[in-house]
Amino acid sequence: MKIIRVSCHMIKKYEPSFPLKNKHIQTLYSALFRKLKPLEMEIERYTLEDGDFVECYWHNKPLENSNTPIVILFHGLAGSYKSPYIQGLMSELAKNGFASVVMHFRGCSGLENNLPRSYHSGETADAISWIKRVSSRYPHSKLFAVGYSLGGNMLLKLLGELEENSNLDATVSVSAPMQLDICADRMNVGFSKFYQHILLKDLNHSLEKKYLKHPMNEHIDLKKKDIRKLTTFWKFDGAYTAPVHGFDSAQDYYTKCSSKQFLKSIKTPTLVIHSLDDPFMTPEILPKINEVPSNVILEIYPHGGHVGFINGSLFQPDYWLEKRVSYYFKSFL
Numbered sequence: 066m067k068i069i070r071v072s073c074h075m076i077k078k079y080e081p082s083f084p085l086k087n088k089h090i091q092t093l094y095s096a097l098f099r100k101l102k103p104l105e106m107e108i109e110r111y112t113l114e115d116g117d118f119v120e121c122y123w124h125n126k127p128l129e130n131s132n133t134p135i136v137i138l139f140h141g142l143a144g145s146y147k148s149p150y151i152q153g154l155m156s157e158l159a160k161n162g163f164a165s166v167v168m169h170f171r172g173c174s175g176l177e178n179n180l181p182r183s184y185h186s187g188e189t190a191d192a193i194s195w196i197k198r199v200s201s202r203y204p205h206s207k208l209f210a211v212g213y214s215l216g217g218n219m220l221l222k223l224l225g226e227l228e229e230n231s232n233l234d235a236t237v238s239v240s241a242p243m244q245l246d247i248c249a250d251r252m253n254v255g256f257s258k259f260y261q262h263i264l265l266k267d268l269n270h271s272l273e274k275k276y277l278k279h280p281m282n283e284h285i286d287l288k289k290k291d292i293r294k295l296t297t298f299w300k301f302d303g304a305y306t307a308p309v310h311g312f313d314s315a316q317d318y319y320t321k322c323s324s325k326q327f328l329k330s331i332k333t334p335t336l337v338i339h340s341l342d343d344p345f346m347t348p349e350i351l352p353k354i355n356e357v358p359s360n361v362i363l364e365i366y367p368h369g370g371h372v373g374f375i376n377g378s379l380f381q382p383d384y385w386l387e388k389r390v391s392y393y394f395k396s397f398l
Contacts (some may be wrong), residue, residue: 076389079369079376079385081369081376082379085376085379086368087370088343088369088371088373089344090379091369091371091373091374092370092372093370095149095153096149099149099382101149101152101156104124104155106124107122107123108120108122111195111198113194116179117182118178119178119191120174120175121195122169123166126166127206129202130205131205132205132207133162133163133164133203133206134394134398135166135209136158136164137165137166137199137208137209138165138213139170139192139212139213139216139217139219139220140169140173140215140216141217142186144173144213145167145174150372150387153387154386154390157387158394161391163391163394168191168192168195170184170188171183181275181284181285183275185302185306185318186218186242187218187219187318192220192223193223196231200232207234207397209233209235209237210233211236213239213240214371217324218238218245218322219324220238220241221243221337222327224335225329225330226330231333236333238336239386239390240343240345241337242346243350243352244346244350245318245323246323247350248346249297249298251344251345251347253298256344261297262296265301268301276289284308284309285304285309286304298315302318325350328357329356331358332358334397335361335362336390338374338386338389339364339365339369340366340367340370340373345371364389
């Protein structure tokens with residue numbers, strides 16, 4: 066494993082106080098306690114080739130002839146523009162002269178998507194299409210991307226698939242579940258079951274709504290009344306995610322869509338930020354040194370939870386992660 070510590074004088078070193086070294090506090094603090102001023106957003110509905118759509122929320126959207134640098138954000142499972150980590154980064158990026166846009170995965174913006182299918186950790190086609198659209202519309206702008214959790218895994222897989230053709234100048238992946246089967250196992254152990262329950266409650270609710278619009282039994286072998294039995298990611302992905310997206314099983318989906326195997330092919334400068342105490346996964350998911358090219362930097366920290374990385378104290382939190390991401394992208398301007 067290649068571990069590189071950040072040593073840039075423009076931002077404070079990541080040194081959380083004792084209470085913030087708790088992985089669950091790091092993971093939950095923003096969602097429970099952070100208060101953010103609502104950002105002005107411009108909504109763009111982007112139609113995909115299969116007739117479905119994604120909604121993309123812009124903050125500080127530039128004119129088309131502009132050379133303003135742009136950051137595309139990919140949220141995590143059940144995330145959206147409302148997620149504190151999304152709004153926090155968009156605000157930080159604006160302070161540093163960037164435009165930003167979060168591409169919602171299908172059905173995540175508040176509007177149901179048009180098809181029985183949804184999104185998953187390895188679905189790169191929608192993101193590739195959107196990146197190409199932004200790149201062609203803003204040919205004079207530097208283009209960056211950051212992915213969180215599921216979005217981070219998707220982004221790393223995309224970079225490996227496209228190699229030198231990503232259309233991106235640099236990227237950041239945060240708390241990515243780079244081996245999905247290991248993560249699915251971890252989420253069913255101890256307190257991590259709490260996170261699994263919260264996420265599956267949202268996913269199951271979304272799946273129930275699909276039965277009102279589509280003949281779901283023509284696509285998956287699951288009765289609506291049995292959705293409540295999908296109490297683990299293995300069960301949910303086996304019953305819905307895998308079959309509706311063309312995989313043989315949950316294991317087939319996990320094997321083909323885990324980003325760890327794609328890291329060696331990444332040609333775009335990429336920063337991977339991860340914590341060893343992430344309650345959504347184990348350190349086993351991290352790559353070995355021969356699995357990472359020189360243009361991929363790993364910053365591995367002992368503390369940070371899942372998409373946390375909050376500096377300072379409980380009463381004076383400093384959202385270090387946002388500053389780190391912004392600083393990294395500024396180094397390419």
